Amino acid sequence: MPKLLEEPTTNAARAAATRAAANQLFNGQNLARYEEELGRGLSAVSKQVAGVDAPFTGITPAELRIEVAAVDLDQPLPTGAAALAEVERLYLRDAVYFHDVRYVAHLNCPVVIPALVGEALLTAVNSSMDTWDQSIGATLMERHLVDWTAGRLGLGPRADGVFTSGGSQSNLQALLVARNRVFDQMRREALPNELRLPDVLARLRIFTSQVSHFSIRTAASTLGLGFDAVVAVQTDAAKRMDVDALAVAIAECVEAGLVPMAVVATAGTTDFGSIDPLSEISGICSASGAWMHVDAAYGGGLLTSSRNRSRLNGIEHADSVTVDYHKTFFQPVSSSALIVRDGAMLGHVTHHADYLNPRTASMVVPNQVDKSIQTTRRFDALKLWLTLRTMGADGIGALLDAVIDLAQRTYLVLDRDPDFEVVVAPALSTLVFRYRPAAVAADGREDLIDKLNQHVRSALFGSGEAVVAGTTVAGRHYLKFTLLNAETTLADLEHVLGLIRHHGTRFLVAELEQAHV
DSSP, X not given: OHHHHHHHHHHHHHHHHHHHHHTTSOSGGGHHHXXXXXXXXXXXHHHHHHHOOSSOOOOOHHHHHHHHHTOOTTSOOSSHHHHHHHHIIIIITTOOOTTSTTEESSSOOOOOHHHHHHHHHHHHHOOOTTSGGGTTHHHHHHHHHHHHHHHHHTOOTTOEEEEESSHHHHHHHHHHHHHHHHHHHHHHHSOTTOOOHHHHGGGEEEEEETTSOTHHHHHHHHXXXXXXXXXXXXXXXXXXBOHHHHHXXXXXXXXXXXXXXXXXXXXXXXXXXXXXXXXXXXXXHHHHTOEEEEEETTGGGGGGOSSSGGGGTTGGGOSEEEEEHHHHTOOOSOXXXXXXXXXXXXXXXXXXXXXXXXXXXXXXXXXXXXXXXOSSOOOTHHHHHHHHHHHHHHHHHHHHHHHHHHHHHHHHHHHHOTTEEEOSOOSSSEEEEEEOOHHHXXXXXXXXXXXXXXXXXXXXXXXXXXXXXXXXXXXXXXXEEEOOOTTOOHHHHHHHHHHHHHHHHXXXXXXXXXXXX
């Protein structure tokens, strides 16, 4: 009896809680709240960006961790405004802002406004791109953009593709297709049902340059081949894959009874922006039967360039291509695509589920899950769609051409300065160099120069004055500029170089003082 008396009160409380929660759902009844809250969020971002005078505040993990850990996630704040104020303090205040002209670290681009409009639209509607009955027009728009990209690549009338979360996933799917394709070939050559996939994994090899993206090795491991299946091919002085070394490596592979599954050429390596000799590589792939994949996650934006498109010559011979729109197409994360020459090859990743994409519907209903290794996917293509319809491909290309020009001018500054050592002339918009004061270099103190460059990068980030990247070349520590902001000027970069000198000089003075103690 007591339990029955308590139920009305409990039910009433639950109903009230449900109503309060339902007021937060995006629907026709709550549009006023949606507009108010979204407007407040947009204002918060605008206010923060208007006040940014450096790419970073310099806050440390220890400092910010205390503030974040103090939040009790089981106790909601009284209003959305209060929650937003907390986010401003914990996130917006100390975020790294890629639009700042002194952010020159990683492949993070400033984003264009039409894409931000697309982001707001696709997030609100929340279409899922796996099946037609969850996406409708979004499916056709994505397919049209895939066709547009394939046309720019020159892959021919049978080309197809699918949007992905990023270059790593695009590369993974390309190599999954390549693996399943070569296994099908091997199985057809064997007696029926006498060959299983696990039986051949240890024989498969992937060839890629020694400066290609780590996702190639990760993909090989994920696909059951192991890291050792990836053969690192040496590069030339321009950090491009050496085609003679590739031919030798494949010949040695075949002679050893191994199978050249794929060659991954890179159109824009992460560190150097180098573009492998695509035409020559395609000839080697044709002769060996290896799948030719081009990782153009970085360099794919050249498809929009009126002045630099020829740097991708030969990409039209690829079997598959990775393009990251969230790099050199100036789109928000995430937005990438895998494009294949023969759309039928995407059948190597197709699985049918009765609840989702039954075989009976596969020929008449355009279900994108049929060609994807993801199920639920965002309508990220909308961002690129609005960008193209607002700016045009030429507008995107102009932004990319500007940073390519800036990289070349900055290279000349570095190359003329005896206190800097630059590794290679830029093919795209990255520069790998190190601060190597002539007096220190004359003493041959390479370990000290390593420590100097590590310190400079850390000191710049800690001060928030600028954000630069770092890498290693032949075991030595270097700095890296990745230029993707068309608003950055040569004067801005000369200022950053001045900061490098400043922090470097202070480091050397401290080291000398310590040596005399």
